[in-house]
Amino acid sequence: MLELPSSISKHGATLFWDRSALEVAFELIGFEFCVDGVGGIIVETEAYCPDDPASHSYGGQTRRNAVMFGPPGHAYVYRSYGLHWCLNFVCQRGSAVLLRALEPRCGLDRMFERRKITSSRQLCSGPGRLCQALAIDESYNGASLMNDRIFLGPPAGNVPVASGTRIGVSKAVDKLWRFGFAGSPYLSKRFVQPSA
Secondary structure (H helix, E strand, O other), X not given: OEOOOOOOHHHHHHHHHOOOHHHXXXXXXXXXXXXXXXXXXXXXXXXXXXXXXXXXXXXXXXXXXXXXXXXXXXXXXXXXXXXEEEEEEEOOOOOEEEEEEXXXXXXXXXXXXXXXXXXXXXXXXXXXXXXXXXXXXXXXXXXXXXXXXXXXXXXXXXXXXXXXXOOOOOOOOOOOOEXXXXXXXOOOOOOOOOOO
């Protein structure tokens, strides 16, 4: 169940998601995210908007991206390069936030079993690894983020957020639409500090 920060709780869960993906991607850093009791702290996200050439929604609605054009507050799950599942949270029409990395906190035994590794830093550092660790697949595509299997809770305090260019895109590569928990060792890729 989604627990909203007190500053926005009066607007309700739907309005939390029914905003720019940039706002939501920034604010999700530090949230706790669990699926069936397995998960951790969101430490990295990327925003995708309908006027963004790197977004799946850029060319309009298709069978594959239909969830992005549906109601906000739902999961958009797709397979990347035919190999890995990727989880997105749908925001305003045609926009979504890609979850790139978590700091693993809950259900570590199940994550290690699913990922077949021993390094906690590698459990959820990347969208494909995250989905494998949390057992997220196409069955979650279109699922409400407010169902009983999903928990989202806000951070306890202020979170230092870094921003940088997105990873693995060939279009709109200059947009600083990747956000992360500054200094976290669980990021999929470090944020480059601007030169003085």
